Amino acid sequence: ITTVEGLASAEGELHPVQQAFVDHDAFQCGYCTPGQIMSAIGCINEGHAGSEDDIREYMSGNLCRCAAYPNIVAAIVQARDETRRA
Numbered sequence: 001i002t003t004v005e006g007l008a009s010a011e012g013e014l015h016p017v018q019q020a021f022v023d024h025d026a027f028q029c030g031y032c033t034p035g036q037i038m039s040a041i042g043c044i045n046e047g048h049a050g051s052e053d054d055i056r057e058y059m060s061g062n063l064c065r066c067a068a069y070p071n072i073v074a075a076i077v078q079a080r081d082e083t084r085r086a
């Protein structure tokens with residue numbers, strides 16, 4: 001089982017999805033962020049990040065009281081594109 005605590009490298013380099021969440025300010029209070037990040041990784045790895053609508057549908061079970069949804073989608077798009085290039 002991988003949790004959000006296990007995503008960064010031993011040297012402290014963030015996972016691409018973690019970095020994308022930072023880059024896009026995809027959180028406010030951070031309460032939902034571990035779940036959002038783990039679901040975002042699943043969204044990308046399982047091929048459900050083809051479009052922003054696909055991302056919103058896949059991520060619809062993750063609620064964010066701070067309503068950071070547009071930034072979360074933007075972060076997933078960035079991470080998806082970086083992952084595809086790698």
Ligand code: FES
Pocket residue numbers: 026027028029030031032033063064065066067068
């Ligand atoms: S960042 Fe506060 S609940 Fe999502």
